[in-house]
Amino acid sequence: MRKPIRTDIAWSTTDRITVKGFDLCRDILGGVSLGDMAFLELTDRLPTAKESVAFNAIAVTLVEHGLTPSAIAARMTYTGAPEAMQAAVAAGLCGLGSVFVGSMETAARMLQEAIPNPSKKAETEKLAREIVERFQARKQVVPGIGHPLHKPVDPRAPRLFEIAAENGFDGPYIKLMKQVAQQAETAYGKSLPVNATGAIAAVASELKLPWRIVRGIGVMARAIGLVGHIREEMREPMAREIKTRAEEEATAHLRSR
Amino acid sequence: MRKPIRTDIAWSTTDRITVKGFDLCRDILGGVSLGDMAFLELTDRLPTAKESVAFNAIAVTLVEHGLTPSAIAARMTYTGAPEAMQAAVAAGLCGLGSVFVGSMETAARMLQEAIPNPSKKAETEKLAREIVERFQARKQVVPGIGHPLHKPVDPRAPRLFEIAAENGFDGPYIKLMKQVAQQAETAYGKSLPVNATGAIAAVASELKLPWRIVRGIGVMARAIGLVGHIREEMREPMAREIKTRAEEEATAHLRSR
Amino acid sequence: MRKPIRTDIAWSTTDRITVKGFDLCRDILGGVSLGDMAFLELTDRLPTAKESVAFNAIAVTLVEHGLTPSAIAARMTYTGAPEAMQAAVAAGLCGLGSVFVGSMETAARMLQEAIPNPSKKAETEKLAREIVERFQARKQVVPGIGHPLHKPVDPRAPRLFEIAAENGFDGPYIKLMKQVAQQAETAYGKSLPVNATGAIAAVASELKLPWRIVRGIGVMARAIGLVGHIREEMREPMAREIKTRAEEEATAHLRSR
């Protein structure tokens, strides 16, 4: 009792490679950028010029965050297996879970579940209040707001909202995200502006990207950044020094016995 | 005796994120595409318009190859851990080694070691003959030529060379790569045209990307494609069916005992 | 404002390696088996003879499940990167998430939250009824019971319970796990015996292993099994054939256009 298996992504004949219905050589190469190709992978169509600007902006935001735990994991891996750079990038990606990049997914889910149909008028203020009350009741952190370093404002959020607005994507999800931040500030009595995560989740929602795939934007973007970190580790290594210092300090109480 | 550790990639202050000297919000977001951001990670500068076209073309070529072993590994992983999509992409990347994407690295190394200084005039025909003789003597496969499916021509190679030429990158590495293919055809007595791997290696060399980092272009590009496969696996799963069939057939001789 | 970092696992001097207070060469090598070493990693002490039998039994149960999605992911990865066997095992491990091995964690959590203090007398029948009612109310699957293939009984469960009993570990967690299965059978009106996952979770709980680390037993055990699959893939490969068939069937509707 076999189930059929099927893919609609790509196939090849001797003289042609087809991706999502496009002839790779004729229709894509030379004309489609890497970011637009990513949009094609996520939506089955090429972006309009405005979608391209907005999508590339959120993806680019996620490429590089400096010396993150993810970048350190990739560098540590490269030190042991320099012949397998792909495994170092893979190791770095493994940690893009609930704590860091995954939080975008939670924020996008929050927005998309509150507004399942963005073409219908939404009472965003009421929705925002309900969201904050619900998270408060469950003692869960509201996703997409607040930042330990970027205070009082995460500069990426207003810039991404500006880019979205310039390209016609200032719709209900962005409105709701901003109002969630305002309601949370009132409820918790402290500054909780929309952060990069929240802004990306809102813009991705405006671009009609389902929340289940939103983490993927972060994963693909960070793969790019991790290659950059491995490139630097090749030329100016730090992994062994970090390891030596950590080991010395962490075992000092044992070795002194 | 501590060695200093240092990164020049990115850093943040409360109101600013800086990446390679650029203010992320002011200089990059909204103006730099994902592919150009990748170029920045690989070279420490933004590409010119012509470099951008050539670089995006080689990166885009590597995004999607259909149902590869790497895509199947990612889908199998997603089936067991749907809550950790990043781990599925990581699993897919782990196999981009010597057999598939890594072959670009070998080809780029071959070209760059033959022509260490591309601004000096190179006798590419003589170099190509020496390369093929050396690989033949060692009984090693010459990288970057021949393809099991795309015969007599891998259509990506001429298209990438065309894009390179249109943008002023028809330099000695591309010339050498083509001549290696010709010499190999003579030496082995069969059709061995430049394949996508060889063309990408040659164009990357024209873009002055060191061979050690060339595999990274494939790793970052494929991360994008793998997110596309996971998206399809979410909506139209095949991993379990592939597994069930493989298991049934592979253990039939045991179960019949 | 630095926080101290500290490990109590292992350290080395020029002439000695110490692991959890034991001299590796003098106290461990030659006397401690791999399974007991795993117990040491999970508890900070060596097991008694009885603990060793019970712990090794649950770990051994998890080593090998045949051609799982995880084994196929490892084999696909090996095909592309045979020079990086560790990356193939890593790819295989990435999928040990909520659907497969991770379900042990859910079952162990269910048991340990119901009986936080196993030395106090527990009303397991009442607890079992409450557990089943709670999962039913939430429309969640009760973990640790039922199996698609092993019907009416998963043979590993009674065998593991027998081994536990022979070694003095027939305590409240095993009792509760069995009663959860009985209550669920009544509630759902179908056969739902304790499965391997549930039995392992119960025995691990009897061994006082906290639920947060229980998935780790599966991860370490499966790493052993995955090396076995890669060994077979080296000698009798199947990954490429599986890939070729999947690709042909899955893209047939596209290529026929």
Add this chain to the structure above:
Amino acid sequence: MRKPIRTDIAWSTTDRITVKGFDLCRDILGGVSLGDMAFLELTDRLPTAKESVAFNAIAVTLVEHGLTPSAIAARMTYTGAPEAMQAAVAAGLCGLGSVFVGSMETAARMLQEAIPNPSKKAETEKLAREIVERFQARKQVVPGIGHPLHKPVDPRAPRLFEIAAENGFDGPYIKLMKQVAQQAETAYGKSLPVNATGAIAAVASELKLPWRIVRGIGVMARAIGLVGHIREEMREPMAREIKTRAEEEATAHLRSR
């Protein structure tokens, strides 16, 4: 033109799980330890009592090396994705490449290629001299000898050789490994005793484990140790502190601008 696919590892029927011809519940659980199960995966048979001692000793040696780059990669990954412990172990394994655990493979290959048939009398002294000369001529490091910390002796090597001898495995590979160290000391004019890597490679060769699978012993063993590190990271975290310090120091020259 389908090739058959086949596995001989394991299969299941409704009431039985069979692994390498053994009934899991009847023949293995309760009687076979985790280390012996690993031997079964690597050889298709259970070890004799003496093989078990020798094999468990080399596997146990590889479980724990303290705060290695691999352990730090796993901890960094856990910090970002605590819900996916398997991905943290996977990230840690990715770095077990040519620099660390992979060196066992090189040493085992060196020994097994020098003595393809260990039952025939081998002139180990002559072979050792040839090996050292060959590595010297190629300017390659002789694998399995010397250690940056454990001087003048890596205590694991004599202990593993002692265990091997006690169990009847003091054959030609161990003899050759020791003589390679002696010849290298003469050739390089410095102390280069057999290290743990070399001793493990030699004992694994005595156990007739092919060099291509030897890295796998390290991979499976280290998976166990990495679970131990994640357990400690859960209770006494260090990853974020290591990251914070590294980031602060590494970007200080940038932030001061």
